Amino acid sequence: xxxxxxxxxxxxxxxxxxxxxxxxxxxxxxxxxxxxxxxxxxxxxxxxxxxxxxxxxxxxxxxxxxxxxxxxxxxxxxxxxxxxxxxxxxxxxxxxxxxxxxxxxxxxxxxxxxxxxxxxxxxxxxxxxxxxxxxxxxxxxxxxxxxxxxxxxxxxxxxxxxxxxxxxxxxxxxxxxxxxxxxxxxxxxxxxxxxxxxxxxxxxxxxxxxxxxxxxxxxxxxxxxxxxxxxxxxxxxxxxxxxxxxxxxxxxxxxxxxxxxxxxxxxxxxxxxxxxxxxxxxxxxxxxxxxxxxxxxxxxxxxxxxxxxxxxxxxxxxxxxxx
Amino acid sequence: xxxxxxxxxxxxxxxxxxxxxxxxxxxxxxxxxxxxxxxxxxxxxxxxxxxxxxxxxxxxxxxxxxxxxxxxxxxxxxxxxxxxxxxxxxxxxxxxxxxxxxxxxxxxxxxxxxxxxxxxxxxxxxxxxxxxxxxxxxxxxxxxxxxxxxxxxxxxxxxxxxxxxxxxxxxxxxxxxxxxxxxxxxxxxxxxxxxxxxxxxxxxxxxxxxxxxxxxxxxxxxxxxxxxxxxxxxxxxxxxxxxxxxxxxxxxxxxxxxxxxxxxxxxxxxxxxxxxxxxxxxxxxxxxxxxxxxxxxxxxxxxxxxxxxxxxxxxxxxxxxxxxxxxxxxxxxxxxxx
Amino acid sequence: xxxxxxxxxxxxxxxxxxxxxxxxxxxxxxxxxxxxxxxxxxxxxxxxxxxxxxxxxxxxxxxxxxxxxxxxxxxxxxxxxxxxxxxxxxxxxxxxxxxxxxxxxxxxxxxxxxxxxxxxxxxxxxxxxxxxxxxxxxxxxxxxxxxxxxxxxxxxxxxxxxxxxxxxxxxxxxxxxxxxxxxxxxxxxxxxxxxxxxxxxxxxxxxxxxxxxxxxxxxxxxxxxxxxxxxxxxxxxxxxxxxxxxxxxxxxxxxxxxxxxxxxxxxxxxxxxxxxxxxxxxxxxxxxxxxxxxxxxxxxxxxxxxxxx
Numbered sequence: 012x013x014x015x016x017x018x019x020x021x022x023x024x025x026x027x028x029x030x031x032x033x034x035x036x037x038x039x040x041x042x043x044x045x046x047x048x049x050x051x052x053x054x055x056x057x058x059x060x061x062x063x064x065x066x067x068x069x070x071x072x073x074x075x076x077x078x079x080x081x082x083x084x085x086x087x088x089x090x091x092x093x094x095x096x097x098x099x100x101x102x103x104x105x106x107x108x109x110x111x112x113x114x115x116x117x118x119x120x121x122x123x124x125x126x127x128x129x130x131x132x133x134x135x136x137x138x139x140x141x142x143x144x145x146x147x148x149x150x151x152x153x154x155x156x157x158x159x160x161x162x163x164x165x166x167x168x169x170x171x172x173x174x175x176x177x178x179x180x181x182x183x184x185x186x187x188x189x190x191x192x193x194x195x196x197x198x199x200x201x202x203x204x205x206x207x208x209x210x211x212x213x214x215x216x217x218x219x220x221x222x223x224x225x226x227x228x229x230x231x232x233x234x235x236x237x238x239x240x241x242x243x244x245x246x247x248x249x250x251x252x253x254x255x256x257x258x259x260x261x262x263x264x265x266x267x268x269x270x271x272x273x274x275x276x277x278x279x280x281x282x283x284x285x286x287x288x289x290x291x292x293x294x295x296x297x298x299x300x301x302x303x304x305x306x307x308x309x310x311x312x313x314x315x316x317x318x319x320x321x322x323x324x325x326x327x328x329x330x331x332x333x334x
Numbered sequence: 335x336x337x338x339x340x341x342x343x344x345x346x347x348x349x350x351x352x353x354x355x356x357x358x359x360x361x362x363x364x365x366x367x368x369x370x371x372x373x374x375x376x377x378x379x380x381x382x383x384x385x386x387x388x389x390x391x392x393x394x395x396x397x398x399x400x401x402x403x404x405x406x407x408x409x410x411x412x413x414x415x416x417x418x419x420x421x422x423x424x425x426x427x428x429x430x431x432x433x434x435x436x437x438x439x440x441x442x443x444x445x446x447x448x449x450x451x452x453x454x455x456x457x458x459x460x461x462x463x464x465x466x467x468x469x470x471x472x473x474x475x476x477x478x479x480x481x482x483x484x485x486x487x488x489x490x491x492x493x494x495x496x497x498x499x500x501x502x503x504x505x506x507x508x509x510x511x512x513x514x515x516x517x518x519x520x521x522x523x524x525x526x527x528x529x530x531x532x533x534x535x536x537x538x539x540x541x542x543x544x545x546x547x548x549x550x551x552x553x554x555x556x557x558x559x560x561x562x563x564x565x566x567x568x569x570x571x572x573x574x575x576x577x578x579x580x581x582x583x584x585x586x587x588x589x590x591x592x593x594x595x596x597x598x599x600x601x602x603x604x605x606x607x608x609x610x611x612x613x614x615x616x617x618x619x620x621x622x623x624x625x626x627x628x629x630x631x632x633x634x635x636x637x638x639x640x641x642x643x644x645x646x647x648x649x650x651x652x653x654x655x656x657x658x659x660x661x662x663x664x665x666x667x668x669x670x671x672x
Numbered sequence: 673x674x675x676x677x678x679x680x681x682x683x684x685x686x687x688x689x690x691x692x693x694x695x696x697x698x699x700x701x702x703x704x705x706x707x708x709x710x711x712x713x714x715x716x717x718x719x720x721x722x723x724x725x726x727x728x729x730x731x732x733x734x735x736x737x738x739x740x741x742x743x744x745x746x747x748x749x750x751x752x753x754x755x756x757x758x759x760x761x762x763x764x765x766x767x768x769x770x771x772x773x774x775x776x777x778x779x780x781x782x783x784x785x786x787x788x789x790x791x792x793x794x795x796x797x798x799x800x801x802x803x804x805x806x807x808x809x810x811x812x813x814x815x816x817x818x819x820x821x822x823x824x825x826x827x828x829x830x831x832x833x834x835x836x837x838x839x840x841x842x843x844x845x846x847x848x849x850x851x852x853x854x855x856x857x858x859x860x861x862x863x864x865x866x867x868x869x870x871x872x873x874x875x876x877x878x879x880x881x882x883x884x885x886x887x888x889x890x891x892x893x894x895x896x897x898x899x900x901x902x903x904x905x906x907x908x909x910x911x912x913x914x915x916x917x918x919x920x921x922x923x924x925x926x927x928x929x930x931x932x933x934x935x936x937x938x939x940x941x942x943x944x945x946x947x948x949x950x951x952x953x954x955x956x957x958x959x960x961x962x963x964x965x966x967x968x969x970x971x972x973x974x975x976x977x978x979x980x981x
Contacts, residue, residue, distance in 0.1 A: 038875060040877070041876060041877050044877045045786070045790050045876075045877075047782065048782045048783070048785050048786035048790060049786050049790070049791075050782075051778075051779045051780075051781075051782030051783040051786060052782070052783035052786045052787055052791070052801050052851075053801070054779055054783065054847070055783065055801060055804050055805045055808055055847065055848065055851070056800070056801060056804055058808060058819075058844050058847070059804050059807070059808060061819055061823060062811065062815060062816075062819050065819050065822035065827075066815070066818065089533065118720075121717050121720075122717045122718070122720050122721045124717075125713070125714045125716075125717030125718055126714075126717065126718050126721060128714060129714045129715070129718055133711065133714065138715070138718065141722065142718055142721075142722070145721055145722050145725055146721070147967075148725060149721065149724075149725050151901060151902075151905075151963055151967060152725075152728065152905075152960070152963075153904070153905025153906075153907070153934055153956075153959055153960075153963070154905060154906075154907065154908075154934075155905070155907050155934045155937050155938055155941075155956070155959075156728065156732060156905075156956045156959070156960070157728070158938075158941075159731075159732065159937070159941060159952060159953065159956055160727070160728045160731055160732070162941075163731065163735065163949070163953075164727060164728075164731040167552075170552070179504075182506075182537060183506075183537060183545060183548060183549040183552065183553075184537055184539075184545065195721070195724045195725070195728075198721050198724075202721075226703045226704065226706070226707040227707055227711075228703075228706060228707040228710040228711070229703070229707075231710075232710075249810070252810050253810075255812065256810075256811070256812025256813065256814070256815075258812070258813065258814045258907075258908035259907050259908060259934075259938070263938070263941060266537065266538065267511060267538040267539070267540045268533075268536065268537065268538045278537060278538075283812060283814050283908070286814050286817075286818070287814060287908060287911060287912070288511065288513075288540055290817070290818070290821065290911075290912045291412055291416070291911055291912065304818065305818065308814070308815050308818045311812055311814075311815060312811060312812075312815050315810050315811055315812055316807055316810075316811075318810070319806065319807050319810040320807070323803070323806060378929070380929070388917070388918070389751075392751045392918050393751035393752075394751075395751070395918070395920060396749075396750050396751035396920055397751070399920050399921070406919070406920075406921045406928070406929065407919075407920060407921075408919045408929050409917060409918035410917045410918070411918075411939075425833075540942075541942055542941075542942035543942065543943065544941070544942055544943055544945075544948070544949065545942075567945050568945075568946075636751075
């Protein structure tokens, strides 16, 4: 503003009005439109508040009855036996979620990273033409299809080919099949974000390494991979977050019996499946069993929130370094 | 310019979606509330509850809808317990149940100002199913208690005492979840107290009866339980155990044994509970009447076990009393069980 | 000396390239072997992904094929599985999705415009909104179901288990994705377009309405369709918000009860008769076809209308 005033003031004789570059009228319409658009954006904040409020209220009711330490550290989860105050320890279903996530990562990390490295470093056109659409289709397959696949194909297959030395064959409901299906489900997340991170590594780094005589594998593993590490870790964290929040696959294939521990062959109950089963069954509002839905929902929300904040931090780091 | 054409097209699509919605909303208001008097009834009936009774309710709902295309019936499977909770909160018109309503639930309904009637619609022989390769023929409730009891920790058929044929396979135990009326009924009959059942080493299939079928059929040592219709549908894959009744006879689950009462203690009845409020609607009255009329025709093809003549006339009398409006009784505890 | 383009330059460049290439290719054999093994490993992992997807699709096809035919799309739900089709569920899905589209496109685009064009990035509240949107995109879908159950079906709005409740719940779920996609599309419009318009005296809103937005619409449309196709496959929140198990009618308005395709599939999956399992698999095929159609449309849109700046 001052610069304009100065030049105007210096270039004009006294008595002439200074031309103003601002709007001629207050432009209330513009303000109104800006207000409306801001409201649209604020809706997201309202949603978050809504989620927190809808979870917090009944959760606080719940925690009046059951101390938080019992909830978080207790080892027995049987809310249908509400009379027994020891049956509200959430660890078994948290372990259920984490177990399935673990098997999922065992599938998704090698496959996802392999695909990402290939796409960014090797990228032979024929393979690329098959791989890219595969990833896009995988990302679009609905979760009910994954659940169906886990129960009707993966589980029977596992039961059939299960080698004796690994012990008993899997149950009809087992954590392993659900985990494998979830792994397949999150491969596109890991692959696409890792690929973005690897592509963002400046060509100069790669070319320098090639010029020094490094093989492609060495460049991929020793130059690009470490350089893109924060983005790769972000992709894995996002994949974990997705796996933790997945409901249908565990509901259809992993079972409804809480199990404290890591297992591949036994059934487990995940937090999301517990919410799904309970909310569509017992819904007597105001009882402790009903409030468990909200307490577990709150825990889920907090877990994914933390994971997401971590991944945002990591993504910001890899973007800043190279842009 | 192609930009503007696309813009207009999208706006038009949005506008169309909105007008469709608004017009449909407006049109819908006219259909709300039943119209009586004409041949074509209209209105909505919301049914929820037992997954055992649901297939029967669905068949009858579908038939009713063929004759009355303007009626909308939805059937949910929240489980007998879940169904009652919705019912007592006023969210459903009819509750399907595979066991009778319990005192706590009656109180819940009283608190929610929901009055209801209990109508028996079918018999059921709660079947205990095993793999066809299992040689055992007959079990008693004590033996079942060994397998399913809350303190049970056995893992093999060999640990079940007094089997009529030796069998050593590993146990693969299946059960519905705690919401299920079948679970309630079975746990009371076998373990002595409703809701008590072992928690380790058992597969809870929730409302997924298919998982019990697949699981038991696929495992030599499999054992599970559900309503007779599910066994009936899958006789090629499963075998039902005979149950030792109070007279000491081994009785298989079947239509005759359920109806004459010899299949005990796992014989039971299936019910629908319409609410007094719902019964004010002509469409619900017609539906309940229709239910009883067609039940015994539909039941055989649905795989259920029909009512005896005596039960049918009892239920019919109940319904007649209701429909003639001679005062809705607030909950009926006076139904006699077989 | 050496002019660019002269034969001598060209030969020199070619020679330099050959030397570098020779240097690169001259690798110790161990390294070469490891490199080949590594490449094979990568191809193997990619193969797992492709195989996994192929098996999933083949499994659904093989199991559902006996029931496949046009009646699957046109038959209503009936008590007998042999006579049932997915017509009611398809109508339910379409109605719910229409509601979601009507709600998310204006609000999502509006929010994106605000964040990209108006909001001052330095203000803490704008940054909070941005972080908030990113967090919402990662919240598990079932939590949205709880939100819908508590506030829309019951609670303050109390509209019951109707189509509108499903649409609103899914809209909240999908909105963050729509906002993010719309922002990408708006961001892709080069600043020169905006600056030119402002320089000619247009107001902010005029610039947006006549220049930026029309240019960004293909991108927004593509993003919206992809976000919405995700909503088509969402089951968990709708289970809680009341897409009922067995409906024999098609919803006609936003205040009717309903069911949607994925919930219908899920319910059939849990039935004890074999025919229902076949029906569930056939339903998955129906869904995949629907999604394929939507995604192809989005890709066609993008290819046809994409502006190359």
